[in-house]
Amino acid sequence: MQIRYLLALSLLPQLVLAEDSTQTIDAGLQCIVEPPVPRLSSTSDDQTALEQQEIRIISNRSEAEMGKQATFNGNVLFSQGQRHIAADEAILDQKNERLDANGNLIFQDQMITITADSLIAEMRSNSASLWGAQYWMHGQQIHGDAEKLEITSDNNLHLTKTNFTTCPPGDTSWLLEAETIKIDSTEEWGELWDAKLKIGGVPVFYIPYMTIPVSEKRKSGFLFPELSTSTTNGVEIATPYYWNISPEYDLTLTPHYMSSRGLFLKSDFRYLAGESQQGQLNLEYIGSDKMLTDSPDRYLYHWEHKGAINENWRVMANFTNVSDNNYFNDLNSDVQRATDNQISRIGEISYFEQNWDVTARVQNIKVLGGDEKPYQVMPQIGLNYRAPDFWNGLDFGLTSEASNFQHEDSSFTTATRLNFEPSISYPIHGPAGSLTSEVKLLQTYYWQDVNESNGNDELASFVNRTLPQIRVHGQVNFERFTDYFNENYRQTLEPQFQYLYVGYEDQDDIGIYDTAMIQDDYFGLFRDRRFSGIDRIADANQLTLGLTTRLFDEHNVEAFKFSLGQIYYFEDSKVGISDPLVPSSRLTQENTSNSVLAAELSTKLYKDWYVSGAIQYDTKQSENKKSEMTLDFRPGANKLLQFSYRYVPDLLNSNTNESVNISQAGMRGAWPISDSWYVVGNWYYDLNESRSVETYTGFQYESCCWAVRLSYHYRIKTNYDDNFNPVLDNRELFESGFYLNFVIKGLGGSGPLGVSDMLNDGLFNYRKPLYLKN
Template identity: 75%
Template structure:
């Protein structure tokens, strides 16, 4: 069990005019803080610089002495540019060019509204001092008091004896008090001296000095620290430091002390390379982890870069490495989550023209928790050429690649593969349907160096494989207007068929370098390949039949979709993929006349009820190959109830190398108890193991100016076998924790709290039924 506390604070919001739509979305009408005065509306247009300098004065009574003073009484209004001063009395000293005003004093411009006891404004320098001030930022909830508020000639803002809050009413739930605040309008940064935060009138934090942004402009300095405590890491204190090196470079360094493990440091360096390239470098390091035997060092380094060199050239690079398999399970990384177990390393450069493109890449994948390592692509060159309608409506395409496969272990075979795939197709498209006929020639050459030393492994040194392929795909579109349950709909009926022929050739003398079996869902029935990669190209002589029907309501929104299809094999396929151990003469063979039936359904059952499901069913064996179904009830914003079932057979357990079936049910919900309090929870249960794999319950209360969330999380952990870095005590199979999040709005915005954030907080993120796919 672990308990963590997180206080999200940053000590001043941006002093900028908020967009009206954002303001409405961010707060309800009960939360809007409105100044107790009418908004100022300029009485004249300001189209020229002269208009901005011109002074307008109106009052009930006035008395003036030429060249000296002018006195105004009763409903005085003084306007210059976008500023307006309203008062009971004002005195304009023409010699010193000063304006003194008092009595029901109101100062307004486009940024804020201020009421004060008195005002002294210097016209020549365009500065002013207000005493006994109360201020409200336009379009925001921020308001406060200041003993003295000064607007300098540089248009900077100086506040003395000041405070601010975003809470409505005379007794705010939280309040920040400061001896002095300076806002620099040019640098767009503020400085705060002797600040303290009060919650319910009780001081909870003191900060002697800090600088804060009042816009999105960057500045070097310490970011707000975070605190947490857990039984796994002990007491944690993290204090990030941000270094604004240059407009195109910055760096964030975060020392994170964990009493149970030691000092964990995280460094993130970001950069811009010209206008169209960007990247970042992450380095994370924990020396002498006390939780592990022999206290090993643990580390991560990550580099990514992408962008365009010019209109034709593109570059991409991504590299990540960690010290051990359980790095992401034990430590909170800024790069990947604990559920990620693949580290992809890619370097690629590409060139694009209208009808052709070329790319060169290297690739390596590190799979955490697996002993067997994938092959490395060192390197791969691809060339694609497209010639649409090059002769009497015929399209010509050419795909080609040259790939060299290497392996980190010397006992594995290596290979070089050259593949050419020219194709000629004749597409016919129209509103009533389409028909595409295609002919391909699949020409592949392998040069292999067999180092496996297995008695049953007979890889040929050189393989020349030539396979013809013919594919005919057609679809017909039918449409009619109908009604169901007294509701008008537009219904479509879209039957489609495909004939596929691929020649046969024995491929048992070719190693497996980048090939795997593809999923056979409804869309997969109409592929022209059974395997990814090129090491196995399955022979085929088959028909695929499919049917899709849709319903559209009067607003032309799809409310129902059902698809059903199956492959009819005219001949058995004799090419399969090898088993796990590396024996290249053991293959899976299609000894059936039909494939599994694949069906998919998405529909709006009624009003706010939605249903989604898919199944792959073997009618010959009366066996469910894969299925999932989800029912959603979504009656409004932040209201959700979902029930789901998922079945996937024969998944490989990487720790035991055994096949397991996944059979799970799940329930997820989010519901407001009242306007300020709502509940989010989920529960997923493994029917095979008779145990819950994840439970999450969270309550959140949100008012106008603060929010709090209390949540409980229980979930299965991903623990990989790592002989180099064992743990002193046995790793727990499940992890549980109680989390408390507290946010003061205006001292960090709305923070991470929200229904969508809670729905995504877990192993099983929420997905709408329409997008419920693997």
């Protein structure tokens, strides 16, 4: 028969260990190791405090002498809250407050399962010892053996002659053996003494002392080194050290040695400022670059900060500076990619209310490797106000700004600009479509520092520009049910139009401070501006017509989308970007009856084949102004083949002020060779120059407990005219190199290696066709 005892004694302290943050990224790996023992019965999570303290004892047979000793035999189960012990036999010494249990012993709580040969629990000291123990952390991969396992009175765990791994049982890909392991349940970190790391059963590393995480809590220590080799940097090895300064601050120091250049030092300091603000400070330095003759010090410093002061105030700052133009091209910075040639420095503070907001900002942009030096915004103050449905369905809006433009070159004009854009609109929305009518006034004032000695006498010292704008935009939604290729679909037909009128005013007496052309595409046909910024507002008297059709399958997933549109000009635009102080600037006003014909397509061709493309075609000159297309084959997780092509004629190179044609074809792929092996590669070819611009091949093996990746890069290398001399004349146009990444999961590595970051590792990132899903 079963005997039940209810005792008001504390059995064992609960060991609190948070779950490991290591997770597998790629589908197909089932890595959670569960203990090969049955889950003991548990009580409800919403127990009362008294029920949490009660000990329930169930057994087949029992003998007890009041106040002395009780013996339990056969399927013994001790329970206290979420903690359970199962054994064949147990003896409870009530006088000495001691519990002895043995035979098929299992200890479980919410976080850990332990099997052991025997157990002794001391009630007075609130501690327990288990011999011949095996343990498993719930919901994690961590498990191991211990000759002796002790649960101390302060809830810590001590293991003697022990080991652990994150590999499945029977897999000895890696195993860490230690004489002693102590796990602090408060700090949630483990300390190891006299440890040996075995890979494939072979000892490869002896560690007198080390610490390991058993939760997401941070702790100081070395991270896994990174090893690579390349034609420009030689053999590279980086050994990051992480310093957990406090809960609000941490610092990563990375000595990065390059055999061809020297020692490159990097630091990344992160901080929290209260509950809603955070930031980081990066410092990088190489004292003498051996690749450069008489190299000066090369350095970077970067600071960024963002967050909310309270529910209304927001702040943001971002500042970066480098020693030379080729810094990002030559060195593996943690701040910016080599393909970026602009450094933006911004400081901003904003205040938000329900119907209005105000923002103050300063901005400076540094262009690397070119003669272009943009204006500095010092400062800019913007005020926006919104009053929806303020009278009989009318919406009122106001955007305004006051900007001061400075330039480091004294020959350039400085200016102050004040702009107001009040608008009244009447929106009508419904399931069948929408119609929005808007009237806007564009009022701008300029105060320009005109200095005839600097050659800027063509500009006016004061400009008052007033332009009216009328915009009417409408769209109708039709839909029907149809079938194609024996599949049922819901098809939509969405014609739309926009009439836009903007008044004309000669603006050649205004300098160009923050204005440039906007890239054309289908959605750009329905903008009310041709330029970014407001130094030039193009006059317009035009009608835009567009049509979009979509197909949705039975699961309401978009399987096809096609858009086609064009602008028809009733009058030629007379305003373009032409800065009288910059001879290389190009006149860009429209002198044609219509714009380019813009079309975009996204469709699922058949099963796992997808096509995405866009084109801007000049119907008057019969010229292709821009086109791009991708063909994707995506049959499953981490399976991808993509073929792409893009063509852009007359693209202005900001560094040389010369026009170039871009005509590039490429292919990219990722494929699993098995459940653990993946191969990723890409190849891009410049059809104009008849040369490869990037090649990437990567092989990756990933199991539940370790991962390794070997990759090869060959890519074009940007080289700028630098601001120090002399520079080696043989600066390479192309760079190639091998890179090795290795992670042992569960030992504080950087986490599992994923296929997604391999697809994005290069000059050209993988882009999935828009609006379409597998």
